[in-house]
Amino acid sequence: xxxxxxxxxxxxxxxxxxxxxxxxxxxxxxxxxxxxxxxxxxxxxxxxxxxxxxxxxxxxxxxxxxxxxxxxxxxxxxxxxxxxxxxxxxxxxxxxxxxxxxxxxxxxxxxxxxxxxxxxxxxxxxxxxxxxxxxxxxxxxxxxxxxxxxxxxxxxxxxxxxxxxxxxxxxxxxxxxxxxxxxxxxxxxxxxxxxxxxxxxxxxxxxxxxxxxxxxxxxxxxxxxxxxxxxxxxxxxxxxxxxxxxxxxxxxxxxxxxxxxxxxxxxxxxxxxxxxxxxxxxxxxxxxxxxxxxxxxxxxxxxxxxxxxxxxxxxxxxxxxxxxxxxxxxxxxxxxxxxxxxx
Numbered sequence: 001x002x003x004x005x006x007x008x009x010x011x012x013x014x015x016x017x018x019x020x021x022x023x024x025x026x027x028x029x030x031x032x033x034x035x036x037x038x039x040x041x042x043x044x045x046x047x048x049x050x051x052x053x054x055x056x057x058x059x060x061x062x063x064x065x066x067x068x069x070x071x072x073x074x075x076x077x078x079x080x081x082x083x084x085x086x087x088x089x090x091x092x093x094x095x096x097x098x099x100x101x102x103x104x105x106x107x108x109x110x111x112x113x114x115x116x117x118x119x120x121x122x123x124x125x126x127x128x129x130x131x132x133x134x135x136x137x138x139x140x141x142x143x144x145x146x147x148x149x150x151x152x153x154x155x156x157x158x159x160x161x162x163x164x165x166x167x168x169x170x171x172x173x174x175x176x177x178x179x180x181x182x183x184x185x186x187x188x189x190x191x192x193x194x195x196x197x198x199x200x201x202x203x204x205x206x207x208x209x210x211x212x213x214x215x216x217x218x219x220x221x222x223x224x225x226x227x228x229x230x231x232x233x234x235x236x237x238x239x240x241x242x243x244x245x246x247x248x249x250x251x252x253x254x255x256x257x258x259x260x261x262x263x264x265x266x267x268x269x270x271x272x273x274x275x276x277x278x279x280x281x282x283x284x285x286x287x288x289x290x291x292x293x294x295x296x297x298x299x300x301x302x303x304x305x306x307x308x309x310x311x312x313x314x315x316x317x318x319x320x321x322x323x324x325x326x327x328x329x330x331x332x333x334x335x336x337x338x339x340x341x342x343x
Contacts, residue, residue, distance in 0.1 A: 068101030069125025
């Protein structure tokens with residue numbers, strides 16, 4: 001089978017190689033998936049670059065990419081709830097495991113493989129994992145909010161999503177709207193505003209052209225109860241002006257850099273909760289809940305992808321995996337997918 005590997009960290013074009021490897025056999029409690037589409041996330045290039053993670057590679061050879069979608073090809077002993085031919089999506093495929101989705105076949109623990117609802121495309125499946133499950137966690141950590149998402153779970157709640165044109169922001173808009181929230185998002189230009197509206201945002205605020213705090217307070221006079229935050233360093237002051245009492249700010253990235261100054265008195269006065277979110281350490285219970293709720297949202301048609309749904313797709317072949325990683329590293333707007341095999 002064809003597989004992309006790296007044996008050292010570094011730039012994509014230097015360390016990613018296409019090789020031929022034997023098709024792996026699933027062990028007990030494992031599933032072999034014929035990968036149709038692999039999804040690339042910032043976490044994938046950061047791990048490959050060596051920006052995050054241990055100084056030394058955890059395995060001599062690593063296949064990148066956490067997310068993917070495909071067809072069950074074989075099951076190991078003890079797996080009786082998936083069968084050969086089932087359409088599936090996977091998550092955290094390369095964390096704690098040397099074998100990600102940038103290859104024709106991957107063997108994963110059963111817990112990392114989820115049935116893909118009928119009618120959902122492999123593109124949708126490969127776009128779920130990191131973005132949708134991170135968004136789910138961000139929307140379910142509020143002190144007074146639900147721990148699970150479903151239609152009506154966020155009725156009466158106003159959610160603020162910063163960076164609504166990014167993959168996590170896009171999923172947060174979709175999931176929050178599916179769960180009944182009023183969704184406000186901040187963006188930097190008209191192109192991204194159009195994408196956020198296509199994703200389902202009720203209100204779009206251009207922070208470069210508008211007084212963002214005043215506009216958000218006009219939309220939500222009592223403040224926002226949940227904020228999904230990509231750049232808390234740049235937005236901490238704004239957040240302190242727009243959050244409601246006992247609000248939750250879920251921080252899933254450090255796009256503004258590692259150092260943050262948070263206004264103490266305003267946040268103390270509102271009992272604001274700052275919650276950091278990293279999918280790899282949330283625990284198995286949270287992962288199971290996210291996978292189940294995200295799958296339910298997919299079944300309801302709530303997580304479409306593509307430019308018409310607010311998330312442009314950028315396609316690459318398996319041989320072009322290095323270019324795919326470089327596109328994500330450049331912060332291309334939309335979702336980067338790798339076509340691995342025919343569906």
